[in-house]
Amino acid sequence: MYQCKNCNGKLFFDIKEQMLTCESCGSYFDLSEYNEEAMTAEGSYEINTFLCPQCNGEIISADEQATEICPYCGSQVELEKHLVTTKKPRYILPFTVSRAECRKTYKKTVSKIPFLPKDMKNPDALGNFAGIYMPFWLYNIQIGGHIAGKGHETHYTKENKKEYVITNQYEKEFDYVGDFTNYPKDASLCFDDNLTERILPYTAGVNALEDFHPAYLCGFYGDLATVPEETYQDTILNEIVEYGIKNGTWNDLDRMKPKELRAHLEEAKQHAAIDANLGMFPVWFMTYRNKNKVSYGVANGRTGALSMDFPVDLKAFFLSTILLAVPIFLASLLWLPSFPIKVLNQIAWLLSLISMLAAGIMQGKRYIRNQMIRQKTSFSIWEFKKAHGSPVKGVVILLLLFFFFPELLLLLEVIGVLLGGARNVLLFLPILLLVYALIRYPKRMNAAVLTAFLSAIVTALIHRLDPPQDLYYYGAVLFAGFALIGTLLLMVRIQKEFAERKLPFFERGELQYND
């Protein structure tokens, strides 16, 4: 599409020089030397698009030929070339991080990741990094209003060598305005928001935005904006309200309750002005295909920030676990046999509770992820965490419960007596948790989590009944041990699933081909 003015050779955009350069004669050209000949009408332009027959994924390019590997599904197929007219982006951020730098970051990153499939560590796989301009909606938002509230201030003064503290109560009012410019949101359906948000921000981006010119795409690919502008409007306004609440602007109004402030900003949100421009941001994109699963890696083409799906190589994981278990076993022979079995049973009870909590949370995440995949919405673990809180809190609570075990027993005894003299009060905690979980999250249960529940009940029951024969204790501890192994394996499996995606299949949009 763009040819060298000296030798008609193929041009590509040189990242270091930020100019077009000829592949054949090495001449450099400024982009302004090339008129936007591809422009067809106001706000749109003509460009080559390459369609993958396997997954329907489409990339655009200023070149006449495209890669033989589809960046979305990793298939080695000949992509179908078409000419399209599409909306012209307003801005573009050219690449400043080269493929070589990206490889370096990738190498450094993967060297620190344990249990990664060997192929992913293989330098040959790095050749798959493709430079792609991703469409982003860049929102401009103005939110404002008038706010009045009460606050107080304290200061110290000295009079006649005596110190005084003065406290003033005041009423304050002011106008406020929140101005946000070029707030980016991923405009491509093909890229997972979860991955792209992790490589934000394009810190240098806002000031370095260039007017879009199709020649920037020489040697690179681009993705089409397939998400309507309106999609993120609510999300972005909510984020700005949340930011507003945490922001220090209202510190003066310390007598104002957070609820009142939230209501005020929610009201202001209704009158906020919002519009968006389309921008193209640079991303180095890597696809790792393993049979019928695919994992992605993306790197910010401006900052080099890397975000990847890191699949778990189960073979390597299990081999390492067994090798690690051997020295632990040898060391455990020194101290474990002198551990009273009753204490081991108590530890097993606690571990059962922790494991059912942790595995339940992971299972919950998996359930929500699968739901979202079914509904074809983006999945973000952080959104899940925001909604469900961090599991760390739960683990800390359980650890505290362990250290205050005797007090807990006493408390449970009291509760047991209050509830009608029930004897096996230790059973209450796991049973209550089980009932709660079954009612609240019935579809998120699975065999491993339920076995952990059961082992918590069994160990508690044995502790309570205190049978004279040790065999019962050993049985309970072993059962809890196997249940724990089951929940841990479940967690590894879910973590593996999180880093792997099913092969994508995109629905064709309304894009019309010109040919």
Next chain:
Amino acid sequence: MIEKIKKYYKTNKKQFYWITIVALLLLSLLGKEILTLVLSPGGRANAAGFYHVDIDDDADLLNEEEEAALWAQMSELTAYGNMVFATTYSYDENTAKHAQRIYKSRYGHTPGAILLIDAYHREIWVAATGSAKRMLTSAVCYEITDRTYPYASDGDYYACAHATFDRMGEVLRGGFLLPGLRIVISLCLSLILALVINLWRVFASRKYVPQTENLPNLYGIYRKRGTKKEIYQSRKKRYYESSDSGGDSFSGGGGGGGGFSGGGHSF
């Protein structure tokens, strides 16, 4: 061989360090035990009859015939240390300490072992000291009492004592107790611990810090305009600076153990 190690070191420096650390850790943990096993394969036997036998049946759990039979059995073990059998009905806070006290009052820290049947707490306890402790470690003592307490539960105290000294003899002569369920649990727990460590490695290496919450800050800011302020109440109070009073702090630690290994079981 050295060349091979050198080559391995050059290509896998990180792994080499880890292996060295783990080996050193294992050596520090297991070294003493390995040395003990190597240096004293059958316990350090002295001339037979050098050490003493002592039966102190305060709780009167054995008859005279049983005591005589036990005396004979215990005498065979005096090559390895003093052998004490004691029973008690009197209250003591802790059976383990009670057993140690009885032994110490008779033989101090000279090598030997004691079996105490505490009828008050309904607990049996085996403790060993001196060179006998190297063979009769706490783990072994627990293993022995785990197997012999059922006799005491059934009220057959002679059988319990007989079985206990029998097994103690087995170990002191350099024998090995077949691993029981505790070993299976050790194996299970080692696997769990290894899984937890590796799972933690998986999670820790794959986590990321979300930036979303900070993003609005990068693209804009909230500003105030035309602030009006009206003070409706003002209070003035004399301010006295509180003087800090220094407090003594102290720390303390418990003393070391009494040089006994031991293990027991309730019956």
